[in-house]
Amino acid sequence: MTTITIKNDQITAQFKTLGAELFSLRDINNKEFIWEGNPNFWGKHSPILFPIVGALKNNTFEYNGTAYTLPRHGFAREMIFEVIDKKEDSVTFSLQSNEETLQKYPFSFELQLSYTLIDTTLQLGYKVLNMSETILPFSIGGHPAFAMPKAFDNYQLQFDGLESLTINLLEDDMISDTTKTIEIPNQKLNLEYKLFENDALVFKKIPSKLVTILEENQPILKVDYTDFPDLGVWTLVNAPFICIEPWFGYSDTPNNSGKILEKEGILLVEPNSFFQTNYTITLL
Template sequence: MTTTISNSILTAEIKHIGAELCSLKDNFNKEYIWGGNPAFWGKHSPVLFPIVGTLKDNSYQQNNVQYQLSRHGFAREMEFELIDKQEDSATFSLVSSSETKEKYPFDFDLHLIYTLENKSLKIEYKVFNNGNTKMPFSIGAHPAFDLPGNFENYSLAFEKKETLNYYLLKDGLISDTTDELHLDKSELHLNYGLFANDALVFKNIASKSITILEKSKPFLKVSYSDFPDLGIWTPSNAPFICIEPWFGYSDTVNKFGNLFEKEGIQILEANATFHSAFSIEIL
């Protein structure tokens, strides 16, 4: 099942499984979201919750009980309830249950709110801690943007001129090794070799927006001022790029096992609410 929202400029379609954005089109019927061909990657724009990335051995301990939690968490695979629908907005909810507590023993309500505003789609995350204890979590976005044609015709323009050091992954975990991206001014020219070792992971990145350009012409901008961390990824030869604002990332190779001690984790007080948002703007 899907829900469609629209305004005078854009139309967005959201799947109820994962409350996942699966289409964003303009008035000329141009599609900006990856179509989900499983030959490359069968997703479009999943939400990552209650973890981002991978845990060591896909497990952690809480109150001396070991839990299994797979890469990027479970929210992206679960059916959300549509709790509010307007012409240009939709709100989805996922509430903790006996099924989620087998993997994550906390009481939560996760809301994804999609709102079209002129030429932008605003995506909000609200996490409610419905329990009486502190709750550790990470949350992140994973939108894949369609790049038809020659991948090397595209580039990413970072908001700020900065030295971009990224962390190398080892078996899906954050290693101690970093490397530096070499930009042409503030622009990263895309090629598949950049992703030979999986995603590029940036901690506490200064740039809070990235613009995608085709042959030096900008056509889409992702803004994520709330988010400290960022991933950029594509599989080999795939015609899309993922720009992923995150709160948190994979376990590091040296520290793992306790979510409360996990690097990059958010700790939400009992009966408190977390809120963040990012936007996708068509240029």
């Protein structure tokens, strides 16, 4: 595994070739904004979720009459990526399907992750190329974890334009149709661990496309996921981080057929075509 660094005159970002994972984002004063990855809580920093987001029912899906097994959030985060482009302020990583991936996921693909610094913003780009002769079904998402060095209840999340949040509740890791509404006066959700006692907060087709993290009501960082339909917000009880997760797709629903082409929220890319999107993290 290799470490890659990019920087400009305002911020510095570092990545691992394992999972092409962002593990450090620091400002000009050397303040760190990414969770350190302490394995006593959670040993990741900002994994890529591909080719599924969340969990499959029984960890399996069906394609052309054959059952395949995939772990929660897929396999890309555990694989070594190749660096295919590198400049002082940007880097692009690539993962291509191989014998190992085809046993779990019978589709030929190339996944490119690009990271670009623009002033105090990190742009995270995703490109999925269909290299096969059939439709490519997948979900994809980010999972950046942001450090919270102060007490957890000193932090708030501001959701642009919303006075309430509607979450889809989880049942045995599946996304249920049961929803819960949380009122957020002044567009702010005060963070407390009891919000996460039943795992992540999952927002299907969330209308707000910008979340700002506030420390003692002062904005420190914002995540803009304009092109993403879904969002997850997650932490572990007593852990000093919060994850803001832009998603295309989510876990299986309890009534899911198990057929990957029928999965709710799945993306379908035609042969010899590609899917491309990005989101940004801005230090304030």
